[in-house]
Amino acid sequence: xxxxxxxxxxxxxxxxxxxxxxxxxxxxxxxxxxxxxxxxxxxxxxxxxxxxxxxxxxxxxxxxxxxxxxxxxxxxxxxxxxxxxxxxxxxxxxxxxxxxxxxxxxxxxxxxxxxxxxxxxxxxxxxxxxxxxxxxxxxxxxxxxxxxxxxxxxxxxxxxxxxxxxxxxxxxxxxxxxxxxxxxxxxxxxxxxxxxxxxxxxxxxxxxxxxxxxxxxxxxxxxxxxxxxxxxxxxxxxxxxxxxxxxxxxxxxxxxxxxxxxxxxxxxxxxxxxxxxxxxxxxxxxxxxxxxxxxxxxxxxxxxxxxxxxxxxxxxxxxxxxxxxxxxxxxxxxx
Amino acid sequence: xxxxxxxxxxxxxxxxxxxxxxxxxxxxxxxxxxxxxxxxxxxxxxxxxxxxxxxxxxxxxxxxxxxxxxxxxxxxxxxxxxxxxxxxxxxxxxxxxxxxxxxxxxxxxxxxxxxxxxxxxxxxxxxxxxxxxxxxxxxxxxxxxxxxxxxxxxxxxxxxxxxxxxxxxxxxxxxxxxxxxxxxxxxxxxxxxxxxxxxxxxxxxxxxxxxxxxxxxxxxxxxxxxxxxxxxxxxxxxxxxxxxxxxxxxxxxxxxxxxxxxxxxxxxxxxxxxxxxxxxxxxxxxxxxxxxxxxxxxxxxxxxxxxxxxxxxxxxxxxxxxxxxxxxxxxxxxxxxxxxxxxxxxxxxxxxxxxxxxxxxxxxxxxxxxxxxxxxxxxxxxxxxxxxxxxxxxxxxxxxxxxxxxxxxxxxxxxxxxxxxxxxxxxxxxxxxxxxxxxxxxxxxxxxxxxxxxxxxxxxxxxxxxxxxxxxxxxxxxxxxxxxxxxxxxxxxxxxxxxxxxxxxxxxxxxxxxxxxxxxxxxxxxxxxxxxxxxxxxxxxxxxxxxxxxxxxx
Numbered sequence: 001x002x003x004x005x006x007x008x009x010x011x012x013x014x015x016x017x018x019x020x021x022x023x024x025x026x027x028x029x030x031x032x033x034x035x036x037x038x039x040x041x042x043x044x045x046x047x048x049x050x051x052x053x054x055x056x057x058x059x060x061x062x063x064x065x066x067x068x069x070x071x072x073x074x075x076x077x078x079x080x081x082x083x084x085x086x087x088x089x090x091x092x093x094x095x096x097x098x099x100x101x102x103x104x105x106x107x108x109x110x111x112x113x114x115x116x117x118x119x120x121x122x123x124x125x126x127x128x129x130x131x132x133x134x135x136x137x138x139x140x141x142x143x144x145x146x147x148x149x150x151x152x153x154x155x156x157x158x159x160x161x162x163x164x165x166x167x168x169x170x171x172x173x174x175x176x177x178x179x180x181x182x183x184x185x186x187x188x189x190x191x192x193x194x195x196x197x198x199x200x201x202x203x204x205x206x207x208x209x210x211x212x213x214x215x216x217x218x219x220x221x222x223x224x225x226x227x228x229x230x231x232x233x234x235x236x237x238x239x240x241x242x243x244x245x246x247x248x249x250x251x252x253x254x255x256x257x258x259x260x261x262x263x264x265x266x267x268x269x270x271x272x273x274x275x276x277x278x279x280x281x282x283x284x285x286x287x288x289x290x291x292x293x294x295x296x297x298x299x300x301x302x303x304x305x306x307x308x309x310x311x312x313x314x315x316x317x318x319x320x321x322x323x324x325x326x327x328x329x330x331x332x333x334x335x
Numbered sequence: 336x337x338x339x340x341x342x343x344x345x346x347x348x349x350x351x352x353x354x355x356x357x358x359x360x361x362x363x364x365x366x367x368x369x370x371x372x373x374x375x376x377x378x379x380x381x382x383x384x385x386x387x388x389x390x391x392x393x394x395x396x397x398x399x400x401x402x403x404x405x406x407x408x409x410x411x412x413x414x415x416x417x418x419x420x421x422x423x424x425x426x427x428x429x430x431x432x433x434x435x436x437x438x439x440x441x442x443x444x445x446x447x448x449x450x451x452x453x454x455x456x457x458x459x460x461x462x463x464x465x466x467x468x469x470x471x472x473x474x475x476x477x478x479x480x481x482x483x484x485x486x487x488x489x490x491x492x493x494x495x496x497x498x499x500x501x502x503x504x505x506x507x508x509x510x511x512x513x514x515x516x517x518x519x520x521x522x523x524x525x526x527x528x529x530x531x532x533x534x535x536x537x538x539x540x541x542x543x544x545x546x547x548x549x550x551x552x553x554x555x556x557x558x559x560x561x562x563x564x565x566x567x568x569x570x571x572x573x574x575x576x577x578x579x580x581x582x583x584x585x586x587x588x589x590x591x592x593x594x595x596x597x598x599x600x601x602x603x604x605x606x607x608x609x610x611x612x613x614x615x616x617x618x619x620x621x622x623x624x625x626x627x628x629x630x631x632x633x634x635x636x637x638x639x640x641x642x643x644x645x646x647x648x649x650x651x652x653x654x655x656x657x658x659x660x661x662x663x664x665x666x667x668x669x670x671x672x673x674x675x676x677x678x679x680x681x682x683x684x685x686x687x688x689x690x691x692x693x694x695x696x697x698x699x700x701x702x703x704x705x706x707x708x709x710x711x712x713x714x715x716x717x718x719x720x721x722x723x724x725x726x727x728x729x730x731x732x733x734x735x736x737x738x739x740x741x742x743x744x745x746x747x748x749x750x751x752x753x754x755x756x757x758x759x760x761x762x763x764x765x766x767x768x769x770x771x772x773x774x775x776x777x778x779x780x781x782x783x784x785x786x787x788x789x790x791x792x793x794x795x796x797x798x799x800x801x802x803x804x805x806x807x808x809x810x811x812x813x814x815x816x817x818x819x820x821x822x823x824x825x826x827x828x829x830x831x832x833x834x835x836x837x838x839x840x841x842x843x844x845x846x847x848x849x850x851x852x853x854x855x856x857x858x859x860x861x862x863x864x865x866x867x868x869x870x871x872x873x874x875x876x877x878x879x880x881x882x883x884x885x886x887x888x889x
């Protein structure tokens with residue numbers, strides 16, 4: 001990146017790129033799951049006969065869906081607590097915006113030197129489900145309330161392996177800055193190779209974070225209509241959808257930064273590094289989509305138990321592994 | 336208890352002089368008349384001692400003579416096709432009879448339905464609420480009220496608001512993504528656990544049984560086809576079984592095979608559709624997509640054989656409308672082979688998926704005693720280990736000629752019901768192949784001339800068929816004109832839906848969709864009053880609609 005960019009412009013750029021990546025990732029989720037279900041999904045290349053009406057590509061279909069929602073009227077239930085109901089999506093978006101700026105994309109972040117960026121991002125990402133819980137709880141819909149309750153339970157389930165997994169990385173890199181974690185991986189190996197347990201735990205936690213199957217319990221259509229989002233419509237729903245796209249993008253970027261060295265092979269130069277970053281993103285998203293497509297939904301108690309049984313155990317194993325690696329390292333170093 | 340003779344002797348001994356008359360028709364259906372004081376005793380004997388099933392309670396309006404209540408008992412576990420109709424004539428000025436719901440809980444809904452349609456009162460009925468009409472009728476519906484109002488111990492349908500959240504009442508329906516059709520489950524929660532549940536029907540009542548009474552027998556066939564979109568072949572088959580025994584005709588063998596083929600393909604279609612919906616209910620979209628892809632092939636077969644994808648209109652009085660050409664037989668055989676392989680793949684996916692198993696096992700358990708007590712039918716009964724299949728116990732069409740086994744499973748939970756249906760798809764494909772084979776090696780006519788209604792051999796007949804959801808019963812009373820005097824339909828879902836509230840208790844909200852789904856409920860055949868809501872005027876009743884229509888057409 002050229003040094004002429006101020007940190008404000010850089011932050012804006014990061015936000016936009018994050019959103020754009022999120023749109024691409026959402027497209028990928030839709031396309032891959034469609035192909036696995038013998039459907040077509042949104043066209044990547046529209047056939048010639050349909051181009052007049054559909055355009056050349058429907059790659060940005062998730063974006064068009066959001067734009068459509070933004071044009072529509074929001075209906076707010078009479079019995080809802082209007083102010084909180086309207087604020088909840090904004091809280092989620094603010095958290096996500098701040099998290100997007102603090103998460104380096106392909107090694108670039110204007111706030112690179114911010115020492116506690118990892119902690120900040122973790123808290124900001126936790127703000128999103130909490131905002132959804134708030135929105136559902138004040139929506140005055142029974143489905144919203146039940147959905148919020150489920151959401152809160154699910155947060156408890158996936159947050160443990162997520163936090164342990166992420167801090168294991170911090171322990172290995174000996175820093176709490178995401179930028180320095182990336183740098184630490186460049187000089188050694190990506191942490192995916194050094195500590196696959198934590199990587200797996202964090203990956204599984206992200207599936208839950210993004211409400212993909214088998215953990216789409218708060219939004220399970222046949223059970224609770226749309227959960228916390230039941231009463232949201234029009235512009236407010238559009239904001240939530242923007243939030244979801246950003247959430248996807250930031251979670252994936254964070255995973256790449258923490259375990260795949262942020263796509264960084266500095267010898268290659270900038271455009272190539274960005275490309276590697278995006279490719280890694282697509283790879284992670286396709287894995288997530290695979291999990292999403294090939295599973296039915298857990299019940300909340302089953303999900304809770306499963307999270308305790310598998311990812312939490314994996315993350316604990318990862319932490320132990322990280323400490324033993326350190327010990328071995330020191331032992332080898334000091335004879 | 337071994338034979339129909341013993342059973343009749345037993346009845347005669349118990350009833351003595353109260354057994355006023357007795358007759359038997361060629362279809363092995365006995366009819367006895369008795370006095371109204373003895374109906375509970377008859378029920379105790381036929382259900383408690385003979386182990387029979389009360390399949391339906393019909394009320395026939397006999398004009399000045401009064402109302403005739405007919406209890407249809409099925410004893411086809413003793414002898415094939417053995418049924419007994421117990422009739423009681425009630426005077427028109429005081430049409431009251433004791434309810435048999437205590438002896439036969441399965442008759443509860445039948446009696447409620449008949450109380451809705453006729454002035455007959457079943458006294459001491461344990462649950463005499465409206466079945467089709469809103470509970471509040473004739474008072475205005477109170478669904479818009481915020482506070483729950485207890486009315487005869489019955490809560491009106493309503494939403495729950497956090498403002499009065501001490502009543503954690505969740506409305507599953509009438510319009511909810513759980514069911515595409517209109518049904519309302521009032522579910523009460525204690526935390527996550529369902530403590531009480533109730534079902535309200537009548538969101539799509541179309542008055543089909545009344546319509547039958549204004550249409551000739553021939554036009555009745557297409558009306559029967561429209562009772563249900565999924566099991567239309569079975570509906571016409573059951574209707575025709577009744578009409579053909581009324582007229583005393585035997586349809587040609589070729590027509591039998593074609594009817595069987597259609598009915599079995601319909602079962603394959605229905606079960607595949609169900610598998611997809613069940614997949615969706617536990618959040619398995621991929622299974623939904625894949626099984627509906629296979630279902631599409633069944634529809635293709637229907638289209639090439641009958642010209643129509645879902646309402647084949649093949650059955651006529653006296654046979655079938657159209658022959659299956661040898662070319663179509665070969666094509667269908669090939670397609671069935673391909674379908675079998677794909678169904679086996681679907682079974683493999685469903686059977687071996689750990690999460691599917693986790694979601695279905697031990698959910699909505701119905702043990703054999705409870706199934707018998709509530710009168711479950713079809714795959715729901717068979718998954719509780721009850722070998723109950725009309726196709727084998729009261730054979731019709733060509734089921735006697737084919738070799739096949741009734742699929743049962745002892746589990747009794749949603750998983751067992753899934754397994755039973757999956758195995759039944761394979762069995763149905765087998766039967767279809769056998770039918771095609773037979774059609775390939777035989778010829779002959781596909782239909783015979785129907786009989787003029789004034790020459791009917793019988794004045795009433797029971798027609799049964801095994802729908803994909805279970806035993807379907809038609810009871811037709813003829814008065815010698817070309818229009819049936821009465822038609823009564825007991826659909827399989829009418830029985831199975833009554834089970835749902837009991838199955839829901841003790842489970843969580845997350846399990847509610849799959850429990851409801853595992854019964855394979857069909858509301859178009861259970862239900863038949865449409866309430867039109869206008870934001871300015873409130874509820875519009877039928878008379879107002881007619882007025883509105885006349886204003887428009889003036």
